[in-house]
Amino acid sequence: MIKIRNLTKIFTDGHREVRALDDVDLEINQGEIFGIIGLSGAGKSTLVRCINMLERPQAGVVTVDGTDITSLKGRALRTARQRIGMIFQHFNLLSSRTVFDNVAFPLEITNTPKQEIKTRVLELLELVGLEDRSDSYPAQLSGGQKQRVGIARALANRPQVLLCDEATSALDPETTTAVLDLLQDINRQMGLTILLITHEMPVIQQICDRVAVIEDGSIVENGPVLQVFTAPKTRQARRLVRGVIEIDIPQELLERSANGKQNLLKISFIGASAGKPIMAELMQRFPVTVNILFGRIDQIKDTPFGTLVVELSGDAPALQEAWQFLTQQDLQVEVL
Amino acid sequence: MHTKRTECGFRQTLRSIVHSIIGTSAAGVMIAIATAVLLLSIRTFNPTIQHLLWQATGETLYMVGVAVVLAELIGLPLGIILVVTEKGHVLANALINRILGIVINIGRSVPFIILMVAIIPFTRRVVGTSIGTTAAMVPLTVAAIPFVARLVETALKEVDAGVVEAALAMGASPLQIICKVLIPEALPSLVLGFTITAVNLIGYSAMAGAVGGGGLGDLAVRYGYQRFRGDIMLLTVAVLIVLVQIMQSFGDWAAERLSKK
Ligand SMILES: Nc1ncnc2c1ncn2[C@@H]1O[C@H](COP(=O)(O)OP(=O)(O)O)[C@@H](O)[C@H]1O
Ligand SMILES: [Mg+2]
Numbered sequence: 001m002i003k004i005r006n007l008t009k010i011f012t013d014g015h016r017e018v019r020a021l022d023d024v025d026l027e028i029n030q031g032e033i034f035g036i037i038g039l040s041g042a043g044k045s046t047l048v049r050c051i052n053m054l055e056r057p058q059a060g061v062v063t064v065d066g067t068d069i070t071s072l073k074g075r076a077l078r079t080a081r082q083r084i085g086m087i088f089q090h091f092n093l094l095s096s097r098t099v100f101d102n103v104a105f106p107l108e109i110t111n112t113p114k115q116e117i118k119t120r121v122l123e124l125l126e127l128v129g130l131e132d133r134s135d136s137y138p139a140q141l142s143g144g145q146k147q148r149v150g151i152a153r154a155l156a157n158r159p160q161v162l163l164c165d166e167a168t169s170a171l172d173p174e175t176t177t178a179v180l181d182l183l184q185d186i187n188r189q190m191g192l193t194i195l196l197i198t199h200e201m202p203v204i205q206q207i208c209d210r211v212a213v214i215e216d217g218s219i220v221e222n223g224p225v226l227q228v229f230t231a232p233k234t235r236q237a238r239r240l241v242r243g244v245i246e247i248d249i250p251q252e253l254l255e256r257s258a259n260g261k262q263n264l265l266k267i268s269f270i271g272a273s274a275g276k277p278i279m280a281e282l283m284q285r286f287p288v289t290v291n292i293l294f295g296r297i298d299q300i301k302d303t304p305f306g307t308l309v310v311e312l313s314g315d316a317p318a319l320q321e322a323w324q325f326l327t328q329q330d331l332q333v334e335v336l
Numbered sequence: 337m338h339t340k341r342t343e344c345g346f347r348q349t350l351r352s353i354v355h356s357i358i359g360t361s362a363a364g365v366m367i368a369i370a371t372a373v374l375l376l377s378i379r380t381f382n383p384t385i386q387h388l389l390w391q392a393t394g395e396t397l398y399m400v401g402v403a404v405v406l407a408e409l410i411g412l413p414l415g416i417i418l419v420v421t422e423k424g425h426v427l428a429n430a431l432i433n434r435i436l437g438i439v440i441n442i443g444r445s446v447p448f449i450i451l452m453v454a455i456i457p458f459t460r461r462v463v464g465t466s467i468g469t470t471a472a473m474v475p476l477t478v479a480a481i482p483f484v485a486r487l488v489e490t491a492l493k494e495v496d497a498g499v500v501e502a503a504l505a506m507g508a509s510p511l512q513i514i515c516k517v518l519i520p521e522a523l524p525s526l527v528l529g530f531t532i533t534a535v536n537l538i539g540y541s542a543m544a545g546a547v548g549g550g551g552l553g554d555l556a557v558r559y560g561y562q563r564f565r566g567d568i569m570l571l572t573v574a575v576l577i578v579l580v581q582i583m584q585s586f587g588d589w590a591a592e593r594l595s596k597k
Binding site for chain 1: 496498499501502503504505506507508509512516517520521523594596597
């Protein structure tokens with residue numbers, strides 16, 4: 001749906017040059033929720049803004065649904081933008097317009113007939129659950145409600161793509177979850193492609209299918225969220241993942257394990273295997289004792305993801321067999 | 337139920353107008369004195385003077401009213417151009433922006449009394465005469481245009497850049513952004529600017545006597561100063577104070593009503 005090739009954007013700030021994007025390649029599929037995560041200043045905003053040409057790149061091509069956006073100007077660019085919805089961290093609603101008129105705004109831009117505007121706006125307000133706030137002004141709404149208006153407004157012209165620039169960063173965790181749920185519903189109901197940028201890992205964890213990690217204007221890692229979360233390849237990705245699903249193992253346990261007497265294992269269960277009684281089977285089949293030190297289950301989008309830290313004890317051959325058994329299962333085992 | 341609410345709203349409105357007129361203590365004292373002088377004198381002065389006063393008030397309102405509307409009509413687009421031609425804005429154009437900025441600065445730096453005399457040929461061409469109330473309107477308008485342009489510029493610059501960006505992202509054209517985003521979002525500030533212009537023009541209009549424009553300022557100078565009629569001077573000043581207070585209060589109130597922030 002969105003193809004980004006060799007995208008480079010340099011800002012000249014006085015005499016200093018800032019390479020906000022450095023030769024970025026990315027592909028976002030139809031109907032997926034794609035996340036881009038990175039620290040502040042990594043170039044995330046610049047990247048989304050290059051997708052609707054709010055920012056013109058020095059080099060590279062961006063195509064949205066087959067149209068080369070980078071080659072467009074004037075009216076053609078405006079028409080293309082009408083098919084790309086965008087929501088913002090600070091909502092950017094018109095303070096002089098009511099909720100209804102804010103959602104009507106993009107429809108006025110496209111010269112939609114009045115009657116049609118009315119039906120469409122009411123339909124959208126119902127979708128985002130704000131039917132009863134239609135006559136309120138943005139100043140009278142909470143942050144979550146404002147973002148719902150932003151979402152309704154972004155969807156008004158039935159876009160193919162929705163760009164979200166830190167759309168939940170100004171919201172509290174509960175409201176964030178509600179807004180993300182709404183985005184996911186919209187993604188499922190309409191098959192809308194969503195590109196979401198954030199510096200918050202839980203946002204990616206909750207609704208994204210795939211994720212790219214950006215640092216200093218470059219994509220350093222890119223893959224399915226489950227893969228990046230469970231097996232981050234780069235230092236940057238590991239740092240982001242840590243704290244969300246990584247666990248800190250007490251130093252004392254690690255030292256005990258280093259003595260060689262015990263086997264300290266970290267076992268990760270992904271998806272269906274999270275439900276299997278593998279530990280029970282292990283103890284029945286092999287003469288080993290399993291001491292569970294730590295366990296938790298996380299959810300990455302719709303996939304349960306379990307982590308277990310266990311201490312295995314027994315004689316050497318038994319441990320060897322138990323290890324063999326574990327590695328044959330549909331899970332990841334790591335010796336700590 | 338509904339009528340009651342409206343009545344309440346109206347009464348509240350009246351109260352807020354009255355309140356803001358006499359709100360600040362210094363202004364309140366002045367207003368009180370001015371009104372007292374006014375009420376006393378209207379009964380004691382002879383009909384000729386009363387007539388003069390009414391006529392001068394009419395002239396001032398006429399000059400200032402027409403000039404402020406004309407200046408707004410021309411100054412508003414200029415202010416808009418100043419903003420949208422700025423670097424990074426929807427119709428960025430460094431050349432136009434620079435030239436317009438310089439012209440406006442020149443306009444603003446010429447003292448009114450000099451401007452009034454300097455543009456006499458222009459005035460004559462526009463209204464057919466260079467003396468009288470109508471003739472005084474021309475320099476008043478010309479002087480107010482750059483002033484209005486700067487006030488409009490300031491007001492539009494207050495509009496959140498994010499909102500303009502959102503409109504751009506939705507595919508709005510520059511004209512749509514001006515008409516549907518910049519002006520409506522800046523409306524309360526624009527109304528305040530309009531008020532400031534009107535009040536300032538009342539001050540300028542006092543100098544209109546120099547071209548036979550009449551008005552309250554002229555009356556004060558001719559009778560109060562040149563003929564040593566301190567009472568008339570005081571009277572005209574009182575009328576001016578009341579006029580200015582009413583205008584400012586109305587402007588404040590309108591801006592407050594329009595603001596949805
Ligand atoms: N308009 C601009 N002018 C100059 N530098 C900019 C501009 N916009 C962004 N930058 C710089 O580009 C880099 C990336 O910024 P941005 O894309 O906003 O990062 P993020 O959204 O990931 O926090 C930063 O170093 C920032 O200072
Ligand atoms: Mg950003």
